[in-house]
Amino acid sequence: MLPNPSLYMHFPWCVKKCPYCDFNSHPSNGDIPQEAYASALINDLEKQSNDLFGYQRFATVFIGGGTPSLFDPCQLDRVFEAIDLTADAEVTMEANPGTTERFSFSAYRSIGINRLSIGAQSFDDEHLQVLGRIHEATHTAAAFQTAREAGFENINVDLMWGLPQQTTAQAMQDLSTAIALSPEHISWYQLTLEPRTEFAKRPPIIPVEPILAEIESEGLALLESSGFERYEISGFAKPGFTCAHNLNYWRFGDYVGIGAGAHGKCTSSDPMPVQVARTNKAKQPRLYLQRATDIDINPVIEDALPLEFMMNALRLVDGVSQELFAQRTGIDWHRIDEVWSNLAERGLVYADRCAATTMGMRYLDTVLGEFVN
Ligand SMILES: C[S@@+](CC[C@H](N)C(=O)[O-])C[C@H]1O[C@@H](n2cnc3c(N)ncnc32)[C@H](O)[C@@H]1O
Ligand code: SF4
The missing domain is CATH 3.80.30.20 (tm_1862 like domain)
Structure with a gap:
C-alpha cells in the first residue's frame, strides 16, 4: 500500500x-x-x-x-x-x-x-x-x-x-x-x-x-x-x-503538483504491473492561468525507473530498504544486483542496503551513472 x-x-x-x-x-x-x-x-x-x-x-x-x-x-x-x-x-x-x-x-x-x-x-x-x-x-x-x-x-x-x-x-x-x-x-x-x-x-x-x-x-x-x-x-x-x-520525494513517494510549472508523480499498481507517471503543468504564469486544468502526463518507462529511484533514495544518509525499491518501481532487486555488487566492491554503496557510503555521496554522479539504462 x-x-x-x-x-x-x-x-x-x-x-x-x-x-x-x-x-x-x-x-x-x-x-x-x-x-x-x-x-x-x-x-x-x-x-x-x-x-x-x-x-x-x-x-x-x-x-x-x-x-x-x-x-x-x-x-x-x-x-x-x-x-x-x-x-x-x-x-x-x-x-x-x-x-x-x-x-x-x-x-x-x-x-x-x-x-x-x-x-x-x-x-x-x-x-x-x-x-x-x-x-x-x-x-x-x-x-x-x-x-x-x-x-x-x-x-x-x-x-x-x-x-x-x-x-x-x-x-x-x-x-x-x-x-x-x-x-x-x-x-x-x-x-x-x-x-x-x-x-x-x-x-x-x-x-x-x-x-x-x-x-x-x-x-x-x-x-x-x-x-x-x-x-x-x-x-x-x-x-x-x-x-x-x-x-x-526521496523515498520515491507520490505527489500532486499544482501551479505554474509544477511537477507531480503518480503511481498506479491496480491492475498490476506498477506504472509510474510524471505530470507537468504549463510553465508560463499567463499560460497556466488560461489552462490551469490541462495536465501533461508522461509515463516513465521501466528501464528509466532504477535511475529515477536512485537519484532520490541515495541522497538519504540512511538510504532506504531494498524492499522499497521493488515496491515503488515494480522491479525485483535482483535485476540490479550485479551493478550494485560492483558499486559495493568500489566502496561507493553498502552491500546489504540501498544506501551510498560517505564516499558514494560525494561522488553521487558516478554512482548514478551506473544506472543510466
Ligand atoms: C526554490 S529556491 C526558492 C527560495 C526563495 N525564493 C528564496 O530565494 O528565498 C530554494 C532554494 O534553493 C537554493 N538554490 C537556488 N538556486 C540554487 C543554485 N543555483 N545552487 C544552489 N542552490 C540553489 C537556494 O538556497 C534557495 O533558497
Ligand atoms: S529568483 Fe526567486 S526563486 Fe529564484 S532564488 Fe531568487 S528569489 Fe528565489
Whole structure:
C-alpha cells in the first residue's frame, strides 16, 4: 500500500530574478493576479484529484517558488479551504527575507502554515549583492525573529556555499550565524552554475576544488557539533525536525503538483504491473492561468525507473530498504544486483542496503551513472 501523496504548490513570481536561479520564477513587474491565481490552483487541484489521484488527505504540503511570501494570505486561505489535511500535517512555505513587510507571518500561521523555510543564502552583505538578493543580512535575522514571534516553531534556513570568491572562513561565518539563530533545520546547498542563468552566461569566479572540499568538511563538522544531524546530502535537522515533505520525494513517494510549472508523480499498481507517471503543468504564469486544468502526463518507462529511484533514495544518509525499491518501481532487486555488487566492491554503496557510503555521496554522479539504462 502506498502512503498518501504530498501536495506541492508553486508560486511563480519574485520581486526580481536572481542570477544563479533556474527555478520557474518570473519578475512580478507590478501587479500579481492574486485572486485569479488562487482560483486556478483550486481548479487545478480539483481536476488532478478527479482524474489522477482520487480523494486525498495530505500529510505534507509545500508552497514553493518563486516567492510564495508574495502570495496574499487571504487568497492562499481560499486555496487551503479546498485542501484536506491530516491532523498533524506538515505545511511549509518558502519566505524571502526581502518581502516580509508585504504580509504578516501571523496571517500565514493562522491559515495553518506551520513550517517556514527562510531563504537566507548568506549573511555577508557583499555576497548577497553578488547573488542579486533583495535583502541584507540584518533583514534575515529580523525575519527569523518575527517568524518566531508569530508562533513558528519549525523553521528552516536555506544557505548556499561555494559562493563567488568565498573563503572557508566566510563560509563558516555564514554557517555560524545561521546556527546562532537556532533554527530547527538548515539546508546547506553548494552553489551550482545552472545552464540558462545569468551566472552561466557570465560565470563568476567560484572557489577552486581544494577550497570547496575544505568548506564541505569543515561545514559538516560544524553542523554536526552544533546538534544538526545530516540526513540528506544538503539537509541537516535537529532531532525530530527532518522535513517530511522532502523525505516523501526521496523515498520515491507520490505527489500532486499544482501551479505554474509544477511537477507531480503518480503511481498506479491496480491492475498490476506498477506504472509510474510524471505530470507537468504549463510553465508560463499567463499560460497556466488560461489552462490551469490541462495536465501533461508522461509515463516513465521501466528501464528509466532504477535511475529515477536512485537519484532520490541515495541522497538519504540512511538510504532506504531494498524492499522499497521493488515496491515503488515494480522491479525485483535482483535485476540490479550485479551493478550494485560492483558499486559495493568500489566502496561507493553498502552491500546489504540501498544506501551510498560517505564516499558514494560525494561522488553521487558516478554512482548514478551506473544506472543510466
Ligand atoms: C526554490 S529556491 C526558492 C527560495 C526563495 N525564493 C528564496 O530565494 O528565498 C530554494 C532554494 O534553493 C537554493 N538554490 C537556488 N538556486 C540554487 C543554485 N543555483 N545552487 C544552489 N542552490 C540553489 C537556494 O538556497 C534557495 O533558497
Ligand atoms: S528569489 Fe528565489 S526563486 Fe526567486 S529568483 Fe531568487 S532564488 Fe529564484
